[in-house]
Amino acid sequence: MPKAFVPLLVGALVVSLATPVLGDTEWHSVGRGMVSGVSGAALIRHSATEVVTLVVRDNKKPGQNRAAVVTFREGAEPVVEPLTWQGAEPADLEAVDAVPGSPAASPARDVYAWPFAWDSVWNLPLATTAEYQAFDPRFQWLYLDKEDISVDPGFPVKTVRQNDTGERNRVHTDPKLEADGSWNHCATLLMDTPDKKTVLQGQPMTLTKGGDPSWNYSWKPLSLTGQGIEGCHGGSGLSGIGGTIRGGELVGPQPIRHALKLGMNCGLSCSKANNGFRWPAYKADKGWQDRYHGTNPHVNMGSLMALPPDYDLSWITRPDVRKIAETLKTYGAYIVDATGGKSTNSLAMDQKYAHEFPNIDSAEMRTVLHSLAVITNSGQATPGGGSLTTPRRAECAPAFADGTGGAPPNCGASVR
Structure with a gap:
């Protein structure tokens, strides 16, 4: 199945960046198939470590995605968050841009x-x-x-061992992060859940770079x-x-x-x-x-x-x-x-x-x-x-x- 791609420089998304996030000629997959194609894009914000964009899709049928937020981070695959369209779905959505001074132009x-x-x-x-x-x-x-x-949902997925409960959970773990198990090393790790917005916390954490984390005291998942x-x-x-x-x-x-x-x-x-x-x-x-x-x-x-x-x-x-x-x-x-x-x-x-x-x-x-x-x-x-x-x-x-x-x-x- 063909993939849908978006470059850093496209249409309204023209960004002058002194940033290592992306090269200025790179293309990045943001989905698979025709319904994931991008017809327009606008910059939400950018920093030295990420570029966040709003993309629109010229889909015609009810229920097909019309807009999404795409986040680019250095060394990671783009994170695509489909948005739910409020009201009647447009049938000809070919471009998008921020309106200066409007509430919609405020940084998300x-x-x-x-x-x-x-x-x-x-x-x-x-x-x-x-x-x-x-x-x-x-x-x-x-x-x-x-x-x-x-x-960061772009980080590799590892398994955290919760010594107090005996549970094992899949979490996105920064490959550069390490902890020696001393106090406090209060840790917050993103769970590998469908919503990508739930974290698990524990202390004191033990972790070698690139390994699986563990801790002795756990807290329940948190949104x-x-x-x-x-x-x-x-x-x-x-x-x-x-x-x-x-x-x-x-x-x-x-x-x-x-x-x-x-x-x-x-x-x-x-x-x-x-x-x-x-x-x-x-x-x-x-x-x-x-x-x-x-x-x-x-x-x-x-x-x-x-x-x-x-x-x-x-x-x-x-x-x-x-x-x-x-x-x-x-x-x-x-x-x-x-x-x-x-x-x-x-x-x-x-x-x-x-x-x-x-x-x-x-x-x-x-x-x-x-x-x-x-x-x-x-x-x-x-x-x-x-x-x-x-x-x-x-x-x-x-x-x-x-x-x-x-x-x-x-x-x-x-x-x-």
Whole structure:
């Protein structure tokens, strides 16, 4: 059966890229047979690692696909996501282009790079009604809590061994990823499911490059398009991918568009109040009754920490520190784990990109985190310090490529 192909340079998809994703004369299969043929294409977005396009197909019969999102990534086969046409299906669909200034021209969200629904705790900016209470965690040093993330559907499929349940599952595993089984190595791997949008989490992971992963503690499968709260942080039961600093976020031109994750020196800072945890956390550390010695009842596993809106950032000279500080003013950070001692705090980051955060333990970064406040009115009904209709400190998350998962048009719109 003949294959359908699309080149990088075709019709409306004319992209000038200094990127290794594709050569400028390569053709790539996007399906088999005449019904997979491409009649037009438009660029959704591009970066140094991927090109995402909308393609249309001039099919005539009811039920035949009319449009799809095609994602090209370096070293991987294109990922094709057919879209469901809303309303009467067109019979003569020969071209497509973005209309400048229209909502349809807004960049779609990549479910793998920016997962979860718009109202997930990880994606909601702080509410303008958030109430701040100063809190100094009294740490001395900072480090990166390095997480293992492999959610590219183009990665090879391996079998993960879940030692606690005895289960085996097929997962897409980055061939360059490795983990030595030490704590925490909180891992999130994309399952080889038909939807390609379900992840499995566990810790601590053991993996040699190109091998099959394993871990000792497992969590249930989680959709990348849902709320994304639960996961492999043992201290809180919170997500191993939500809130993680991902590759390119600290060095790219765009702001970080999600909350962060904070490891806290609970021996000094975490309170026994509320049984040691609050929403969105599911639990506190084992032995919290003896381990937590903080005196502020608002500081627990799951607490939301942030820089006050009037906090001055002008003194910060290091770009990575400045970006973290901006994110802490706009989204904040959730406490997800206890650190290894009273003298340390941590921020969670994809381990493959740790080199992009050289100043994690700089004097500037320590000063920023010593300036955090706890949001005292963040809860299930008031996430980020306000109801979902409350103005936010940034625009809310847009829709995914298939049109789902996006915020209402007025979410955050009145924020200045």
